[in-house]
Amino acid sequence: MNPVLKWFLIVTGGLSAVFVLLVLFAKYYVIVNIPIISGDLDTDKLSNQIKLPDGFSMGVYAPEVPDARILRFTEHGDLLVANPSLDQVMILGRDANGDGKADGSRVLIDDLNGPNGLDFFDDWLYIAETDAIGRIKFDHLTGETKGDYHRIVRGLPSGGGHWRKTLRFGPDNLMYVSMGSSCNVCIEEDERYAAMVRYQPDGSGEKIFARGMRNSAGFDWSPDDGHIYATDNGRDLLGDDFPPCELNRIEEGSHYGWPFANGSKVPDPDFGEGQEDAIATSIPPVHGFRAHNAPLGIEFVRGDVLPEEYRGAAIVALHGSWNRAEKDGYKVVSLHWDEQGNVVEKDFVSGFLQGDDVIGRPTEVTQGPDGAFYIADDFVGAVYRVAYGEEQKLEIVVAESKPEFSAEETLVSYSADERSTLSAQGETIFRAKVCISCHNPNGSGLKVLEKIGVKHNIQTLAQLFAKPTPPMPIFPLSDAEREALAVYLIESY
Numbered sequence: 001m002n003p004v005l006k007w008f009l010i011v012t013g014g015l016s017a018v019f020v021l022l023v024l025f026a027k028y029y030v031i032v033n034i035p036i037i038s039g040d041l042d043t044d045k046l047s048n049q050i051k052l053p054d055g056f057s058m059g060v061y062a063p064e065v066p067d068a069r070i071l072r073f074t075e076h077g078d079l080l081v082a083n084p085s086l087d088q089v090m091i092l093g094r095d096a097n098g099d100g101k102a103d104g105s106r107v108l109i110d111d112l113n114g115p116n117g118l119d120f121f122d123d124w125l126y127i128a129e130t131d132a133i134g135r136i137k138f139d140h141l142t143g144e145t146k147g148d149y150h151r152i153v154r155g156l157p158s159g160g161g162h163w164r165k166t167l168r169f170g171p172d173n174l175m176y177v178s179m180g181s182s183c184n185v186c187i188e189e190d191e192r193y194a195a196m197v198r199y200q201p202d203g204s205g206e207k208i209f210a211r212g213m214r215n216s217a218g219f220d221w222s223p224d225d226g227h228i229y230a231t232d233n234g235r236d237l238l239g240d241d242f243p244p245c246e247l248n249r250i251e252e253g254s255h256y257g258w259p260f261a262n263g264s265k266v267p268d269p270d271f272g273e274g275q276e277d278a279i280a281t282s283i284p285p286v287h288g289f290r291a292h293n294a295p296l297g298i299e300f301v302r303g304d305v306l307p308e309e310y311r312g313a314a315i316v317a318l319h320g321s322w323n324r325a326e327k328d329g330y331k332v333v334s335l336h337w338d339e340q341g342n343v344v345e346k347d348f349v350s351g352f353l354q355g356d357d358v359i360g361r362p363t364e365v366t367q368g369p370d371g372a373f374y375i376a377d378d379f380v381g382a383v384y385r386v387a388y389g390e391e392q393k394l395e396i397v398v399a400e401s402k403p404e405f406s407a408e409e410t411l412v413s414y415s416a417d418e419r420s421t422l423s424a425q426g427e428t429i430f431r432a433k434v435c436i437s438c439h440n441p442n443g444s445g446l447k448v449l450e451k452i453g454v455k456h457n458i459q460t461l462a463q464l465f466a467k468p469t470p471p472m473p474i475f476p477l478s479d480a481e482r483e484a485l486a487v488y489l490i491e492s493y
Contacts, residue, residue: 038066041380043394045359049351050394052386055307058349059392061374061385062092062102068376068383070166070297071366072118075140079368080125081376081383084114084164085463089127091143092383100385100392109136109145117167117177121201128167128177130474131158133203152203157182157190161473162215162233170228171221175199178230180215185235185259185270194258196230196250212256212282213248218297218364224312224337227251231295231316232285234262238269240324244288245295247316247335247343257282264288287343292321293329297364297376305371306388312337315348315373317362327353332362332375332386349375349386407453407490419487426488433475453490461486 041063050058061079070082077094079102088110093103109127117128125138125145133153137146156165162180170176181194188194191208196216198209219230228250234243235258243262250256260275262268264284272279289295297317301310313336320330330353336344352360361379368374372387385392411419430436439449456464462482468474477485 038378039359039380041382042359046351046394049354049359050349051347051351052349053346056386056388057390057392058384058386058394059100060382060394061095061100062105062383064381065090065092065105065376065383066381067378068381069116069164069363069378070118071364071374071376071383072120073366073368074120074138074143076143077369078143079374079383080108080118082115082118082127084116084130085468086110087112087114089115089118093143100387100390102383108143109149114163116164119168119175121169121173121175124201126167126169126175128165129156130163130165131156133167133175133177133199153199153206157188157193159474159476160193162217163474164217166217166219168219169201171226173201175201175203176209176219176228178213178216178219180217181258184237185214185268187259187271196228209252210250210254210256212254212258212260213250214258216248218295218299218316219250220299220314222300222312222314223302229286229298229300229314231289231298232256232258233294234291235259235268236292236323238262239291240326241291244285244291245293246285246289247287247295247298248283249286251283254283255281257284287335287345289316289318289333289345290328292324294319294321296362297366299365299367299373302367303371309336310334315365315367317365317375319361319363320353320358327356327358329353330358330361332365349384352377404454405457410453410457410490411487414487419491422484422487423491424488425481425484426486427492429477429481429485430488438472449489449493452493456486456490458483458486458490461489 052058065081067083067085068081069084072080079092081090081092083090089108090105091108092105095101096103112129114130115127119126123137124135126135132151134149134151136149139146157179160182166178168176177197179192179195179197182188194214195211196209196213198207199205213230213232214235215233216230219228221228230248230250232246232248234245248256259271260268261272261279261282265279265282267279295316296319298314300314313334316333316335318329318331318333321328331347332349334346334348338344360377362375363378364376366374372385375384375386465477465482465485
């Protein structure tokens with residue numbers, strides 16, 4: 001088949017694309033499991049289910065951290081947390097009293113656009129937003145920003161299912177930004193999609209550093225060989241067990257296969273034909289995770305606080321599958337390099353998944369000044385602390401229960417005519433965006449919609465539409481369209 005025609009069928013939002021996707025679902029996914037958007041922090045379940053290597057313990061460092069993603073420690077020991085769906089960055093106070101818990105929390109900066117990547121350089125806090133990179137002066141001693149926030153890079157490619165961007169400064173004092181693909185599999189028009197891009201600290205000198213990385217949400221420099229190692233999420237809709245997710249050693253100017261190849265140079269069924277040369281020169285992964293495990297954050301172990309076997313190892317957060325017949329992942333693993341250079345994967349923190357019951361989804365790992373590892377969980381909105389040689393209990397101060405809404409109370413502010421008009425407009429949007437392909441009320445979709453009016457009001461739904469949880473894509477809706485869609489969903493489900 002002509003590659004252009006294939007691109008059209010898969011990428012376009014028309015009926016042909018939808019038909020192709022539905023055929024694929026019927027072929028590969030008789031049953032599809034996907035976790036609910038968020039859950040409750042249940043320390044009793046954590047205590048009973050969580051498994052750690054001998055000598056390690058886990059505690060809840062901070063319980064109320066919604067949509068916890070990237071973590072970065074300040075020089076003073078405070079912990080910054082990106083909350084992309086809330087358009088803000090939080091700061092968790094340094095554990096000054098040594099009880100293993102953050103000493104308070106607050107919003108550091110808000111009114112951002114899907115902030116995810118965080119890093120410090122020369123007393124600047126850098127933030128990678130959905131479509132820009134900004135920076136603001138930061139006082140590490142006080143934990144306060146100074147002056148105004150300036151966007152030094154604008155017009156980054158945004159939208160699609162992989163809209164979050166990851167930012168880190170390298171040993172060369174240059175800024176590296178990972179940008180995921182806009183799609184499951186396609187030919188991107190903007191070459192910055194599915195790539196790692198490098199900048200000068202002032203945002204100038206944009207250069208594509210590496211390509212063919214579908215969604216490399218985490219990367220770090222190995223203290224042993226100095227190379228960048230990046231996680232990457234393999235494509236969907238090729239079955240439960242293929243393709244593997246990847247760990248890649250990133251070399252400047254290299255291509256890592258997507259969308260032409262999966263795993264170790266296996267031609268993609270949609271885009272591999274006619275790309276033999278590109279596939280032959282692509283770089284295979286140094287390690288394959290199980291398919292759909294969704295590896296995100298990665299950090300190499302530094303220092304000598306952990307046992308000898310962890311020296312030089314990397315800790316990786318596996319967010320967990322959304323499109324397997326049986327859920328998989330939902331844990332934190334350690335990667336160890338043997339004498340032959342092979343990577344051995346071991347469970348580090350497991351138990352977030354028991355059968356079909358999900359109680360956590362790790363997104364990020366970082367090593368603190370104390371040598372412990374801190375883990376972000378965007379499912380329950382929490383940050384955990386994993387330490388060696390300490391006793392920790394999984395205890396939290398009981399938080400206020402999540403709000404429950406009433407559909408009728410939410411809609412009472414609208415007149416009958418307004419409600420009818422908005423609901424009709426919302427239904428038109430729902431059908432035009434082919435939302436039913438994933439939210440089929442007969443139960444065949446990825447996520448069945450129910451009790452929307454109990455879980456959300458107009459405001460929270462509009463917020464979700466603006467910054468959805470992947471794999472739900474971002475649709476360019478106006479405020480009025482988001483309101484209409486919210487009314488329709490609350491009224492109908």
